Amino acid sequence: MKRTFMKGCEAIAEAAVRSGCRFFAGYPITPQNEIPEYFARRLPEVGGQFVQGESEVASISMVYGAAQTGTRAMTSSSSCGISLKSEGISYCASAHVPIVYANISRGGPGVGTIQPAQQDYFQATKASGNGGFRMMVFAPSTVQEAADMTYAAFDYAQRDRNPVLILADGVLGAIIEPVVLPPMRPDEEVSAMKKAQRSWALVGHDPAKEPRSFIEPGHWSIQEQEQSCKDNAALYDSWEKDAQEESLMIDDAEIVIAAYGISGRIARSAVSLLRKDGVKVGMIRPKTVSPFPEKAFDKLNYKRVKAILDVEMSIPAQMVYDVRLAVKDRCPIETCLRSGGEVIRREEIIASVRALSKA
Amino acid sequence: MERNIMVAGFGGQGVMVMGKLLSNAVCDSTTQNVTFFPSYGAEQRGGTANCYVVISDEPVGSPMSDTVDDLVIMNGPSLNKFLGKLKPGGILFINNTIVKDAVSRDDVAIVKAPVTDISLELGNPKVLNVIMLGVYIGYTGILSEELMLATILGQLGKKASLLELNKTAFARGLEIGKAAKGK
Numbered sequence: 001m002k003r004t005f006m007k008g009c010e011a012i013a014e015a016a017v018r019s020g021c022r023f024f025a026g027y028p029i030t031p032q033n034e035i036p037e038y039f040a041r042r043l044p045e046v047g048g049q050f051v052q053g054e055s056e057v058a059s060i061s062m063v064y065g066a067a068q069t070g071t072r073a074m075t076s077s078s079s080c081g082i083s084l085k086s087e088g089i090s091y092c093a094s095a096h097v098p099i100v101y102a103n104i105s106r107g108g109p110g111v112g113t114i115q116p117a118q119q120d121y122f123q124a125t126k127a128s129g130n131g132g133f134r135m136m137v138f139a140p141s142t143v144q145e146a147a148d149m150t151y152a153a154f155d156y157a158q159r160d161r162n163p164v165l166i167l168a169d170g171v172l173g174a175i176i177e178p179v180v181l182p183p184m185r186p187d188e189e190v191s192a193m194k195k196a197q198r199s200w201a202l203v204g205h206d207p208a209k210e211p212r213s214f215i216e217p218g219h220w221s222i223q224e225q226e227q228s229c230k231d232n233a234a235l236y237d238s239w240e241k242d243a244q245e246e247s248l249m250i251d252d253a254e255i256v257i258a259a260y261g262i263s264g265r266i267a268r269s270a271v272s273l274l275r276k277d278g279v280k281v282g283m284i285r286p287k288t289v290s291p292f293p294e295k296a297f298d299k300l301n302y303k304r305v306k307a308i309l310d311v312e313m314s315i316p317a318q319m320v321y322d323v324r325l326a327v328k329d330r331c332p333i334e335t336c337l338r339s340g341g342e343v344i345r346r347e348e349i350i351a352s353v354r355a356l357s358k359a
Numbered sequence: 360m361e362r363n364i365m366v367a368g369f370g371g372q373g374v375m376v377m378g379k380l381l382s383n384a385v386c387d388s389t390t391q392n393v394t395f396f397p398s399y400g401a402e403q404r405g406g407t408a409n410c411y412v413v414i415s416d417e418p419v420g421s422p423m424s425d426t427v428d429d430l431v432i433m434n435g436p437s438l439n440k441f442l443g444k445l446k447p448g449g450i451l452f453i454n455n456t457i458v459k460d461a462v463s464r465d466d467v468a469i470v471k472a473p474v475t476d477i478s479l480e481l482g483n484p485k486v487l488n489v490i491m492l493g494v495y496i497g498y499t500g501i502l503s504e505e506l507m508l509a510t511i512l513g514q515l516g517k518k519a520s521l522l523e524l525n526k527t528a529f530a531r532g533l534e535i536g537k538a539a540k541g542k
Contacts, residue, residue, distance in 0.1 A: 003386055003387075004386075005382070005383045005386040005387070005395075030399065031399060114399070142418070170399070171396065171422060174396060174397055174399055175394055175395065175396050175422050176379065176382065176383075176394065176395040176396075177386075177392070177393060177394045177395070177419070177422075178386045178392070178393065265418070265419075265420055265421075266420045266421045267420075268418065268420055269417065269418070269419070269420020269421065270420065272417055272420075343421065343423060344421075345421065345425060346420055346421050346424075347425065
């Protein structure tokens, strides 16, 4: 397998193109600028379109429009830019328009810092816009996962006709590491995938021969809206099977770390070092944070597990609420947190685990 | 085995390129895990710039570390700022054309190379990073000279006129690194 040395942002963009993405619109913001930069160069090579919009709202709206034709379409931004796009994302969810977007997130609310953090967990998993919609949210912890998850995200988006989010952070956007890129889908396959969306997409139907398509982000009838909410709820329930996680050394673990994304990879190396020292520590690393891999926590032996250590680059902790729902009071839950752009240190995680292990 | 490396200097000295070339060569020519992580923010020519490279047999956890095994210092301010990060027994590489301050530690190996002077002598100040990369490889031997040079020429040798210059720059660095190792 050929390894390519690639930046996280660029791997996301290349994987999207390989998955069949042929439209991207975005607006500059650190630390995700390499995504639009890469698309600007790459999309014309495959007959796709790149637009730098005049704003975040304009670019998500263009993606909303492009995806309505069945074209695989994407946007990206960072934290406060994602907030600006939330109106359009809610429209996509309401109108059942499949898009993929990436949040290369930064530290803190408002403008925050431009450094890496995981402060957008609630926004990503609970309320990415108004109206109570949900999305599948992938949380890569390596450039390889960023590429693989982006590639798969377009399939999930079109399967469900719903937005899918890649939730990453400034480290993963800026880091360069080896990646084995997923295969390039040939043009014929990309066209076939687009044609497969014909029944609902706005591609010009002859009303004499087939039903016309109609897409709008709301309903005039209360009954229709309630039914739509029920259909959405059924879709969200169906995602239980799609939850993904990495469970590492949990069989004899007395302390189990829960961490995702950048924190997850740093925690993994902490687990590796602690194990060499004989500390019985394991890890559950959600790869999808929505749906949250609750069942992985049922596999723990709570007679042995003394505590869960929730590790996040967010203050206050956010994922810890999902961990609590999954653990169901079967053991104590502690936290190990950094934020504001401070990347959590492996040594800090090791110290927290040792403290719990001795307690 | 995990090796943490930091390269620091002025923006414009090719600090990022040096880190990228080293890590790219590891990706190209070994099966080891490797990460490159740049400082980012308001970086500009003349400001400070630094990057981290981690090379490891296991998957790399944090791409940046509080302590490093090798520290490459291209300018004075970086020496003061980052010397404390170098582990006892670590290796300090210094561009001593510019960095004149005495090193306040005696628990590390010090390799001095006047890379700015040599780059000017070669007629192009931009190659100081390739010279320093030669020094680094010559001293540490973490990659073979041939494999490192293949990546340098692959990445920087798109103009034929620059091929020889980069080859010479790398060779000059190697000499210094090997000589320092031999002492």
